[in-house]
Amino acid sequence: MTPLIEFRELYxxxxxxxxxxxxxxxxxxxxxxxxxxxxxxxxxxGKSTCMNIIGCLDVPTSGKYILGxxxxxxxxxxxxxEIRNKMIGFIFQQYNLLPKLNVIxxxxxxxxxxxxxxDERIARAKKALDRVGLSDKLDHTPSQLSGGQQQRVSIARAxxxxxxxxxxxxPTGALDSKTGREVLHLLQELHDEGNTIVLITHDNSIANLAxxxxxxxxxxxxxDGPSGVKxxxxxxxxxxx
Amino acid sequence: xxxxxxxxxAIDSIMKSKVRAxxxxxxxxxxxxxVTVIVGMGNGMKNYISDSFSSMGANLISVNIQGRGTSRxxxxxxxxxxxxxxxxxxSYVSPVVPISGTTKIGTEKLTKTTVNGVSEDYxxxxxxxxxxxxxxxxxxxxxxxxxxxxxxxxxxxxFDGNAIGQSIRVNGNSFTxxxxxKEGSESSEGGSDDVVxxxxxxxxxxxxxxxxxxxxxxxxxxxxxxQGAALIKSxxxxxxxxxxYYNVTSMTEILNQANEEVNxxxxxxxxxxAISLFVGGIGIMNIMLVSVTERTREIGIRKSLGAKKKDxxxxxxxxxxxxxxxxGILGIILGYLLSSVATKILVAAMQANIxxxxxxxxxxxxxxxxxxxxxxxxYLPARKAAQLNPIDALRYD
Numbered sequence: 001m002t003p004l005i006e007f008r009e010l011y012x013x014x015x016x017x018x019x020x021x022x023x024x025x026x027x028x029x030x031x032x033x034x035x036x037x038x039x040x041x042x043x044x045x046g047k048s049t050c051m052n053i054i055g056c057l058d059v060p061t062s063g064k065y066i067l068g069x070x071x072x073x074x075x076x077x078x079x080x081x082e083i084r085n086k087m088i089g090f091i092f093q094q095y096n097l098l099p100k101l102n103v104i105x106x107x108x109x110x111x112x113x114x115x116x117x118x119d120e121r122i123a124r125a126k127k128a129l130d131r132v133g134l135s136d137k138l139d140h141t142p143s144q145l146s147g148g149q150q151q152r153v154s155i156a157r158a159x160x161x162x163x164x165x166x167x168x169x170x171p172t173g174a175l176d177s178k179t180g181r182e183v184l185h186l187l188q189e190l191h192d193e194g195n196t197i198v199l200i201t202h203d204n205s206i207a208n209l210a211x212x213x214x215x216x217x218x219x220x221x222x223x224d225g226p227s228g229v230k231x232x233x234x235x236x237x238x239x240x241x
Numbered sequence: 242x243x244x245x246x247x248x249x250x251a252i253d254s255i256m257k258s259k260v261r262a263x264x265x266x267x268x269x270x271x272x273x274x275x276v277t278v279i280v281g282m283g284n285g286m287k288n289y290i291s292d293s294f295s296s297m298g299a300n301l302i303s304v305n306i307q308g309r310g311t312s313r314x315x316x317x318x319x320x321x322x323x324x325x326x327x328x329x330x331x332s333y334v335s336p337v338v339p340i341s342g343t344t345k346i347g348t349e350k351l352t353k354t355t356v357n358g359v360s361e362d363y364x365x366x367x368x369x370x371x372x373x374x375x376x377x378x379x380x381x382x383x384x385x386x387x388x389x390x391x392x393x394x395x396x397x398x399x400f401d402g403n404a405i406g407q408s409i410r411v412n413g414n415s416f417t418x419x420x421x422x423k424e425g426s427e428s429s430e431g432g433s434d435d436v437v438x439x440x441x442x443x444x445x446x447x448x449x450x451x452x453x454x455x456x457x458x459x460x461x462x463x464x465x466x467x468q469g470a471a472l473i474k475s476x477x478x479x480x481x482x483x484x485x486y487y488n489v490t491s492m493t494e495i496l497n498q499a500n501e502e503v504n505x506x507x508x509x510x511x512x513x514x515a516i517s518l519f520v521g522g523i524g525i526m527n528i529m530l531v532s533v534t535e536r537t538r539e540i541g542i543r544k545s546l547g548a549k550k551k552d553x554x555x556x557x558x559x560x561x562x563x564x565x566x567x568x569g570i571l572g573i574i575l576g577y578l579l580s581s582v583a584t585k586i587l588v589a590a591m592q593a594n595i596x597x598x599x600x601x602x603x604x605x606x607x608x609x610x611x612x613x614x615x616x617x618x619x620y621l622p623a624r625k626a627a628q629l630n631p632i633d634a635l636r637y638d
Contacts, residue, residue, distance in 0.1 A: 057545060057631050078549045085547020096542045096635065100257055110546040112246060157546075 002069055003030035004164060004196055005054060010063035012049050012219075023049040024060065025219030031198065033164070036191040038199045038207035038227070041216035048169075050216065051200045055088050055167050056080045068164055085114050089158025093170040095150040097142040103129065103153050104138040110161040128160035129153070132186060148179030155186060159195075166190065166197045172206060184209055204233050244559070251560040255567065265528040266568030268521025269614065273569050273607045275514035277576025278583060281599035283507030285584070287500050289595045294496045295463075298368055301492040302331075302458040302470050306477070309486045315477065317441075320456055323476055330461060330469045335363040337455040338444035342412035344437065346399045353431035354395065356411055358444020359457075366459040374405045374420035381419075382440045389416040393424040394434040409437060412447050466491045515610075521568065522614035529561050529622035540626050541634025554627040561619020562612055569611030573604050 012024035024046045031037050041047040052058035053065055056072055059080070065073045072083055089110075090096070097106045107125040116124070129135055132152040142150050151171060158166050168187060172180030188209060191197050201207050208227045215223035223231050255262040291299075306315060317336050324331045338358035344351040363369070364376040371390070381388050389409060396404040396418075404418045416439055425433045445451050458473065460466040470491040477487045533540070540553055580597040587595045 052632055055545070057635075078551075081544065081547050081549040084545060090545050092635070096538070096545070098539055098542060100253065109543065113543075113547040113549070113552060161547075 001032060003066075004033045004035075004068060005029075005031040005198070006064070006066040007053075008064040008066070010053070010060045010065060012046075012053065012058070013061045022219045024053070026063070027216075027219070027221055029214060029221060029224060031196070033196050034191075034194055035212060036188070036197045036199070036210045037212045037214060038201060038210035039214045039216065040201055040204065040207040042202055044218075045216040046219035047200050047202075047216050049219075051167060051169050051198075054165070054198060055090060056083045081113075085110055085161070087164040089161055089163035089166045091151070091154050091158050091166065091168040091171045093173040095142070095147075095154045095174070097150055097153055097157075099142055102139050102141050103134060103145070106142065106153055107157045107160050110157065114161065124160045124162075125156070128156040131159060132156045146179070147175050148182060151175060151179075151183050152186065155183070155190075159190070164196060166195055168197065168199045170201055171199070172203075173201075180206075244555075247556050247559040248563065250556055251563040254560055255564060261528065262564060262567070265525055265564055266521075266571065268517060268524040269565050269568030269611045270521075270572040270575060272514060272518030272521045273572025273611050274575040274579060275517060276511055276607045277573055277599045277604055278579045278597065279510045279514055280507060280603035281576070281580045281597040282583065283503055283510075284600055285587070285595045285597045286503045288598065289593060290499045290503070291496060292594075294492055294499075297492065298366070298459065299463045299492050299496065300460040300466050301366065302460060302466060302473060303488075303490045303492075304456040304458065304473060304477070305488040305490075306454045306456075307486050307488075308452070308454065309481050309483075313480050313486075314452070315480055317453055319476070320458075323473065324458070327469070327472055328461075330465045330472060331458055332461045333362040333366045333459045335360040335366055335457050336441045336453040337363075337457050338441045338448055338453055339455070340411060340439070340444055340447055342447065344412075345410040346395075346407075349399070351395075351435075354435050354437060356437045356439065356444075358441035358448075359438050360441055363438065363457065366457050369425075370423045371420045372423045374418070376420050377438060377440055382442050385440060385442045385446075387414060387416045387443065388419045388440070390420040390422060390438045391418055392422050392434040392436040394429065394432065395437065396421040398430075411437070411439065414443070414447065460491075463493065466493045470494070518607075518610060518614060521565070521611075522618040525561055525565055525615055526618035526621060529557060529619050530625070532560075533557065533622045533626040536626075537629060537634045537637040540629050541631050541637065544629070544631035545635060550627040553629075554623045557623030557626050558616055558619045561623065562615040565615025565619075566608070566612045568615075569608040572611065573608060576604070576607075 007027050007029045010024055010027045011022065014021040014023055027050070039047050039050055049058070053060055060073050064071055067083065068087060072080065075083070098109065104122070104125050107128055108121050111121045111124060126135070129138065132155050134149060134152055134156065137145060137149065142153065145153065171187070172183055175183060184206060187197055187199065199207070199210055207213050210227055213223065213225065213227045214221060225231070308314070320334050324334045336359065340356040340358065344354050344356055359377065360382055361377045361379045364371070369376065373396070376390055377388065380386070391404055391409070396402055400407050404421050407418050408415045409418065422434070429435070441453065445453065458469060460469040470489050474484070474489050477489070478484065481487060543553065576599055580599055583597045584595065587593065587597065
């Protein structure tokens with residue numbers, strides 16, 4: 001079985017004056033379809049850069065990133081936009097809903113860029129919003145919703161595009177612990193339904209919800225294995241991302 | 242994403258910040274309104290001029306002969322023959338002999354009155370009609386009768402309307418009034434109703450030179466005027482061998498010249514108004530640049546959801562184009578409103594029947610130009626938006 005996501009000796013370097021920062025320093029990993037993986041690490045560990053590369057928002061300096069069998073490391077902006085549109089469903093810490101659009105319009109946006117016809121767009125958006133339990137809030141604008149509800153809209157937006165991967169970047173970071181747990185529960189359910197989920201977080205307790213943990217430090221993988229074992233725990237907790 | 246979607250987005254964006262959108266459009270509104278009104282004024286002037294010319298007779302041809310020595314002369318009969326031989330082109334001719342002496346009624350001196358010696362056909366050429374008595378007749382010309390026809394101003398002012406049979410002294414000669422002309426404009430001193438016409442045969446005697454150097458022709462229709470003018474020119478050229486010694490001016494030529502001058506004025510004023518369209522375009526660019534900065538995060542979100550460069554580009558270009566198109570429409574409406582106000586002011590201030598009439602073509606051009614300006618000036622900010630890096634844009638607060 002070919003992996004859905006494959007990093008081969010992947011590097012991402014930033015040049016800050018004379019210093020070279022190895023944000024991603026030779027990572028190789030594989031994530032298969034249907035997996036629920038948490039990428040965990042402290043700030044500066046390279047997990048955000050990893051997320052950007054997985055999400056096709058950024059390209060590696062060297063090495064290969066193979067997504068669904070296709071080498072996407074060397075594609076141009078427009079091709080990357082197309083891949084983001086078709087294969088990636090983003091869930092951001094700050095929800096990143098468009099404030100002037102209402103809930104259903106927000107969910108429709110990515111399908112709009114994919115050229116999905118209007119009726120199908122609306123049907124899929126309604127179905128996705130139904131899945132996250134917001135069928136009664138279609139006409140609300142994001143500012144009329146609570147944080148947890150906004151995050152559920154963004155999950156619906158990610159789902160509606162039928163992506164290969166749901167990429168969640170600190171999805172509970174802006175929520176209180178109770179609503180945070182609800183959102184995580186929803187992600188677990190989506191995983192149970194067969195979705196591939198990559199969760200990026202600095203929080204061990206959240207990461208432990210995923211069956212598999214990839215732990216990063218200084219741009220390198222320091223642990224890749226099942227959650228719930230001693231080695232999977234991020235050691236220092238004095239730093240918050 | 243299709244055009245309709247981008248258009249809807251643009252409308253939404255405009256409607257959600259009306260005051261800003263209005264201020265953005267203001268330059269375009271003023272520019273388009275100014276162009277509309279100025280072109281409208283030009284049209285009004287042209288119509289006014291052409292109306293007043295046709296009331297004077299657009300088929301008139303004036304001939305002025307400076308002469309060349311004493312051997313070369315044109316006789317009145319030659320000019321009359323020209324008309325008789327070309328009945329399809331020319332209908333009438335009359336000599337016009339201006340008298341520059343003193344005109345008196347009783348002891349009162351008429352200093353501003355125009356006195357001309359003309360033939361019996363002059364009334365037909367000028368479309369004069371007589372309200373009292375008769376116009377000059379051939380017999381008056383032939384016999385050099387001391388009779389005259391006066392304008393309504395003279396009849397009213399000096400004879401209380403009963404001018405027939407009264408007398409006027411021109412250069413010491415007494416003339417009996419045989420006819421009064423219908424009021425042409427408003428009877429005023431020195432105007433077209435303050436006139437005295439006497440037989441040109443006597444006028445020749447009264448004038449210093451005794452020669453006839455001015456003629457007034459009428460063409461059969463307005464369309465044959467130029468042809469008629471050419472005929473007269475060729476006839477005069479036979480005598481003088483050079484165009485330096487005479488002038489032939491048709492009313493249509495004068496009308497064309499006047500229209501030409503109005504056009505130049507309209508173009509100059511229009512160009513000034515067009516500057517405000519240009520400034521309006523810069524205003525749009527300015528606000529769009531601000532808008533792109535403000536919406537950096539939105540752009541980042543859209544890009545993360547799969548918007549391509551061209552999607553973002555067209556979104557902002559269409560928004561700029563729509564904004565300026567709205568401005569254009571408001572400008573046209575404002576232009577029409579101002580035109581009717583300007584018409585009222587002109588009518589009241591100048592007592593002239595000028596209607597400020599914006600032309601459809603000008604309005605269409607102004608609208609298209611405003612849309613084009615929006616698109617051109619919106620392109621730069623749109624390109625800036627399209628080229629934003631999605632990661633940086635997502636992080637932007």
